[in-house]
Amino acid sequence: MTATNWKPTASFEVLRARAALLNTFRIFFAERDVLEVSTPLRSRYATVDRHIDSFATDGGGWLQTSPEFAMKRLLAAGSGPIWQAAPVFRRDEQGRDHNPEFTMLEWYRPGFDHLTLMDEVEALLRRCGAPEFGWQRYRYRDVFVIFAGFDPFKADAAELRRRLGERGIAEPEALSDDEIANPDFWLDLWMSLVIGPQLGPQTPAFVYDFPASQAALARVRDDEPPVAERFELFWHGVELANGFHELTDAAEQQRRFEADQQWRAANGRAVPPYDAALIAALQAGLPPCAGVALGADRLLMQILGCARIEDVIAFPADRA
Amino acid sequence: MASISTNEMKSGTKVLIDGDPYAVIDNEYRKPGKGQATNTLKIRNLKTGRVLEKTLKSGDSWEAADVEDTDMQYLYNDGEFWTFMDPTSFEQVQAGKEAMAEAAQWLKGEETVRVTLWNEVPLIVYAPNTVELTITETDPGLRGDTATGGTKPATLETGAVVKVPLFINEGEKIKVDTRTGEYLSRVGK
Numbered sequence: 001m002t003a004t005n006w007k008p009t010a011s012f013e014v015l016r017a018r019a020a021l022l023n024t025f026r027i028f029f030a031e032r033d034v035l036e037v038s039t040p041l042r043s044r045y046a047t048v049d050r051h052i053d054s055f056a057t058d059g060g061g062w063l064q065t066s067p068e069f070a071m072k073r074l075l076a077a078g079s080g081p082i083w084q085a086a087p088v089f090r091r092d093e094q095g096r097d098h099n100p101e102f103t104m105l106e107w108y109r110p111g112f113d114h115l116t117l118m119d120e121v122e123a124l125l126r127r128c129g130a131p132e133f134g135w136q137r138y139r140y141r142d143v144f145v146i147f148a149g150f151d152p153f154k155a156d157a158a159e160l161r162r163r164l165g166e167r168g169i170a171e172p173e174a175l176s177d178d179e180i181a182n183p184d185f186w187l188d189l190w191m192s193l194v195i196g197p198q199l200g201p202q203t204p205a206f207v208y209d210f211p212a213s214q215a216a217l218a219r220v221r222d223d224e225p226p227v228a229e230r231f232e233l234f235w236h237g238v239e240l241a242n243g244f245h246e247l248t249d250a251a252e253q254q255r256r257f258e259a260d261q262q263w264r265a266a267n268g269r270a271v272p273p274y275d276a277a278l279i280a281a282l283q284a285g286l287p288p289c290a291g292v293a294l295g296a297d298r299l300l301m302q303i304l305g306c307a308r309i310e311d312v313i314a315f316p317a318d319r320a
Numbered sequence: 321m322a323s324i325s326t327n328e329m330k331s332g333t334k335v336l337i338d339g340d341p342y343a344v345i346d347n348e349y350r351k352p353g354k355g356q357a358t359n360t361l362k363i364r365n366l367k368t369g370r371v372l373e374k375t376l377k378s379g380d381s382w383e384a385a386d387v388e389d390t391d392m393q394y395l396y397n398d399g400e401f402w403t404f405m406d407p408t409s410f411e412q413v414q415a416g417k418e419a420m421a422e423a424a425q426w427l428k429g430e431e432t433v434r435v436t437l438w439n440e441v442p443l444i445v446y447a448p449n450t451v452e453l454t455i456t457e458t459d460p461g462l463r464g465d466t467a468t469g470g471t472k473p474a475t476l477e478t479g480a481v482v483k484v485p486l487f488i489n490e491g492e493k494i495k496v497d498t499r500t501g502e503y504l505s506r507v508g509k
Contacts, residue, residue: 051355092327092379093357095349172358172375179356179377188355196352216354232353242353 005319009310014300018312021300024128025085025105034081034107039070041087046272048260049216053091054272055100062272063089066293067106068217069278072246075108075289076281083107085296097238097298099309099316105299108291114218114229114245117290118206121233121241125204129303130235136205140227143207147195152187153211153225160186169193184213199234207232217253218244233294235302243292250282323381326359334366334387337374341366341385341438349378366436366443367418385438392435394427402427404435404442415442423447425480426498447498452507453477454493461489471503 008015029036046054046062047069055063064070067086074082088104109117122135144152150163160183164171171189179185199205208231212220215228229245247253257274264271300312310316324335326347333344342363351357357378364371366387376382392404392413401414402424415435417424419442423433426447434446458474471483474494482496484503493507 049354051351051357093349093351094327095347095351095359098349098351170360170373170375172377172380174377174380185356188352189358192350192352192355192358193360214354239353 007319008314009316009319010312010314014304014306014312015314017304018300021128021296021303022085025083025124025296028124028127029083029107032081034083034109035079037071037074037079037082037084039067039074039084039086040064041089043070043275044273045069045275045277048257048264048272048274050260050263050267050269053270055089055091056270056272065090066104068291068293069275071106071108071291072278072286073281075110076284076286081107081109094317096308097301099297099313101317101320102309102313103296105294105296106291108246108289110287110289112245112290114208114231114243114290117243117245117292118208118231118233121206121243121292121294122204125299128299131203134203136200136203138199138205138207139209140207140211141209143195143199144190147198148190152190155183157181157183157186160190164189164194167194184211187211187214196234196239197237200236204233204235204240207234215247215256216242216244217247217256219247219249231292235299238298238302239295240298240302241292241294243290245290246286246288248282248286248288250279253282254279322384324384325381326361326376326378329359329361329382334385335363335382336385337363337382340368341387341443343387345371351378366438386440387436387438387443389434389436391432394429394431394433396429397424397427402445404433404445407432413437413440413442415445419443420445422498425478426451426453426496428453428478449499450495450497450504452493452495453480455484455488455490458484458488458490461487 041064042057042061043064044061047065052065054065057063066088067084071082085103085105087101089101091100093100126132141151141153144150209227210230212226212228218228218230220226220228231243232239233241261271261274297309297312301309306312324333329344329347331344331346335342342365344361344363346362348360358375359378360373360375362371362373393407395403395405401416402420403412403414405412423445431448433448435442436444453476455474456477459472470486472486473481474484475481482501482503484494495504495507497504
């Protein structure tokens with residue numbers, strides 16, 4: 001074992017750019033009268049999202065994986081538009097673009113839908129040094145047609161699986177029957193292994209109007225077929241942001257939380273308590289709004305051309 | 321047997337798949353914000369050297385392979401097995417032909433070599449990167465010819481055959497790169 005490595009992994013040049021980026025966020029939102037807020041990093045409740053795991057803390061309580069629930073409680077209490085850049089924590093997420101602790105830029109806009117919020121994301125990123133022109137916007141369905149060559153809303157799980165194999169992509173080992181039969185499992189693989197890496201090679205690209213089965217906390221629009229009013233932003237093949245035209249229906253939100261808890265229990269995952277305070281706030285009334293969470297570290301990587309997330313974080317998990 | 325989860329698999333981690341030991345070369349974690357995370361692992365089969373790619377769902381695991389690299393001293397070859405000794409414990413192990421593969425032709429005895437042990441049996445023996453060996457047989461040297469760049473085969477004391485410059489003579493000691501099998505230099509007398 002060598003001596004403990006105490007040095008930062010990011011250069012001071014990068015750390016200065018990081019400080020400048022956070023400052024740009026502050027100026028941008030101040031100009032637009034969006035209020036900067038701070039919410040607890042540790043909460044009685046946690047996300048029950050199937051694929052996001054929270055750190056439990058000693059003595060009860062969970063570290064936030066996003067400030068979303070607390071910010072929505074502020075919105076329901078009448079805050080008007082709000083933003084913050086805060087540390088968030090996600091267990092077991094570590095890799096080239098992942099560190100278990102990272103900085104999330106998150107903001108909410110009463111009166112916006114997901115499309116108008118995409119305009120504002122674009123304006124912010126231009127201000128941060130992203131290209132002025134050439135931004136792309138694809139519907140989820142179209143991004144499959146263009147980059148994968150088929151309509152994802154017409155393909156069942158078996159077809160999605162077969163096509164992935166034909167594409168030469170090795171499917172994960174040890175799949176359960178549920179996973180094999182679940183179209184969303186295969187759509188996720190398509191997005192993360194095939195389509196996502198091709199998106200936004202020069203300029204950022206949005207994907208919007210997701211399958212209703214991947215609504216998360218977005219409202220579902222009664223199209224043919226119904227779609228979730230949700231978007232993601234990609235740049236250099238890396239997912240940077242996820243936004244919703246927010247679900248405001250308390251009963252529907254509770255139903256989704258409970259379904260996710262059941263899934264977690266059935267799959268042997270930890271089952272944290274869902275955020276009952278959020279449900280109460282939705283019952284009191286969340287103004288119609290759109291919100292987005294954007295990975296600030298990843299944004300900085302793309303602006304500076306850094307290949308790994310540790311290039312933009314002073315002390316990543318291995319040195320924290 | 322211990323198992324190793326995807327987030328513990330680093331470059332160099334040894335795992336057991338279908339009864340064969342593999343070394344992890346690269347581990348790429350991918351996760352859509354709201355979806356299933358996967359790890360794409362580039363792995364090398366330690367028996368065949370073949371490199372392949374496999375994908376796991378994040379959090380899944382493989383069995384750990386009891387594989388370790390250790391420096392050992394080469395003692396002797398009895399015609400079937402090559403015997404090595406751990407210089408600290410003095411324990412001896414025997415390597416068969418497969419494990420010796422490339423290394424056998426460069427070893428004459430007493431060298432310290434890197435041995436990969438699997439369940440305490442040598443899996444691969446690596447010759448030192450360079451060795452100094454005496455030429456036992458080659459055509460007579462062309463005196464003074466140090467410029468034309470021609471080569472000729474020469475047999476070394478271990479039986480290995482390498483190409484040497486024309487001016488090199490029988491009985492001389494030369495330095496050879498075992499990774500490429502190339503002559504490097506004469507060893508000064």
